[in-house]
Amino acid sequence: MKIFFSLFILVGLLFASDATIEVVKKADSLPSMAVEDASISYDDTFKLRFFKSLVADLNVISLFNVNRHHRLANYNDTNVLVENKDMSYVLRYKMFEDDNRALNIEMKLFNRDEEVFSKRYRVNKKNIYMFISHAMAYDINEFMGEPSVEWMKRKVIFARIIAPKKSEIIIADYTLSYQHVIIKGGLDIFPKWANKAQNAFYYTSLDPLKPTLKYVDIKTAKVKNIISSDGMMVCSDVSEDGKSILLTMARNGQPDIYLYNTTTKKYKRITTYSGIDVNGQFMGDNKIIFISSRLGYPNVFSKRLDTGIVEQMVYYGKSNSSCSAQGQYIVYEARESSNAFSVNTFNLHLISTKTDFIRRLTATGINEFPRFSKDGDAIIFIKNYKSQSAIGIIRLMHNKNYLFPLKSGKIQSMDW
Incomplete structure (x- = not known):
């Protein structure tokens, strides 16, 4: 045991610059x-x-x-x-x-x-x-x-549930001090910025007969239909150049991940598992990560787009239902309890593809939909705790969390 502990300390020193190692600034x-x-x-x-x-x-x-x-x-x-x-x-x-x-x-x-x-x-x-x-x-x-905090000046877009089958899509600053309702009147969810400039976004409308992905140009206020699918239709990620988007669709009964070209308007099926594959995220190096039930429970996997090789990425947690990638790092949501008579705890964890360390980022409540900032300096997420919904910010290298509560309604999903 002493030898193992010494090795653990040694490895910790070797990877001291790794964001999965907790950085404590007094x-x-x-x-x-x-x-x-x-x-x-x-x-x-x-x-x-x-x-x-x-x-x-x-x-x-x-x-x-x-x-x-x-x-x-x-x-x-x-x-x-x-x-x-x-x-x-x-x-x-x-x-x-x-x-x-x-x-x-x-x-x-x-x-x-x-x-x-x-x-x-x-x-x-x-x-x-x-x-x-x-x-x-x-x-x-x-x-x-100090390293750039460009993310502070970016806008957040989120869907707020205000009543049964009623929602609003809102553009806000990261503290939720500023809020502008841009879509209302129906059940509209899963907003996603369409480009770096944040002057357009996608969202899923559940009002028509089929779930429909829509595109909104903020400057012109024009809304256009992109694609529809029975059962499920979600834009889970947009490429850096905005020319490709990852969709979750259930065209064959079970949800799979598709790659959609915004120029040609054509799509390609990426996953073909007979179970559930959802929430695809671009990872770089011609690879995506996604959530799959292929182990019998939700977990994080990666897939190369050139070779089709699938790899399990997470080995901790039995219900890992959302994730985000930035370079070598993956942040994911994991269920920490299993209680049939009360609300369970879902915490966020950070891993590196280059080490075996796992860093828990949250401690209480339901923490979900994590998203890295573009530079990887921070993580934004949704926190639901004691009937209150909030936006959370995690400063990874400073080991600090900040919460900005929503005054009314519940945040369904968001993007940064």
């Missing part, structure tokens, strides 16, 4: 930061709302111990407030409304009373203030020389 080791509000427009309620949004974003980038006190300052003062003189960094900003009623924000960052960074922002309407907050945190992260 809060006390992070530099301190205070935020000073020097706004000259808007009422106290809006000022406090923006302050809280900015503090939340600064916490999410995980670089500072952020002081939560809302303190007022004069923007042109050369020194920080006396209360903040011992802080490593002080962020001071000024909100003001211009003649066109647009929201403007000037900000500057102090390091020990020396101004080290400044920038100005503007949006036409103050109700999208959270996007300035996200941009400020993003820019500070860039200034500090």
